[in-house]
Amino acid sequence: MTDDMEIIRSSGNIFRDLGHPYADREQLRALLAAKIIGVxxxxxxxxxxxxxxxxxxxxxxxxxxxxxxxxxTIDRLMTILSSLGQEVDILVHVHPRVTAIRSDLDP
Incomplete structure (x- = not known):
């Protein structure tokens, strides 16, 4: 049953994996929303x-x-967390995006 399935490792950002044009922003909004729901x-x-x-x-x-x-917006979600008594710290790393080139996809 698993012979015809290909396993692909996630980048850790589902929005990037699905090709969303604003993947990093959407991932951050989803993480902040998840924290709100958790509180x-x-x-x-x-x-x-x-x-x-x-x-x-x-x-x-x-x-x-x-x-x-x-x-x-990200700011609005952070404000909501603050109104729930949470302190929000965001650490940003900026670096060139690495595009994976997979030879098994080449024609």
């Missing part, structure tokens, strides 16, 4: 309770829970 779950907060605690619209928390992140 809500740890505190057992509903979206309405989270609204009461933070002043952030309950609908925004619903969007985050559904991974509907199109309306959220």
């Amino acid at each position: 809500l779950d740890d505190r057992k907060l509903t979206v309405r309770a989270a609204h009461e605690v933070t002043g952030v619209a309950a609908a925004d928390f619903s969007r985050i829970r559904k991974a509907n992140l199109g309306r959220f």
Whole structure:
């Protein structure tokens, strides 16, 4: 059954693996949203309770829970984490992107 399957190692960024044009931005937004969801779950907060605690619209928390992140900037997600009492530290490494060339894909 596994004879016809090819295993490909992930880059660690699913958005990059799928060829998304803004993969790094989307990965960061997804990570921040996951942290927000984790805080809500740890505190057992509903979206309405989270609204009461933070002043952030309950609908925004619903969007985050559904991974509907199109309306959220990185800054907005960091602000929401801050309003939940979290300190956000982001470490940035800038380096040239390495493009993998696979000889088994060449014609």
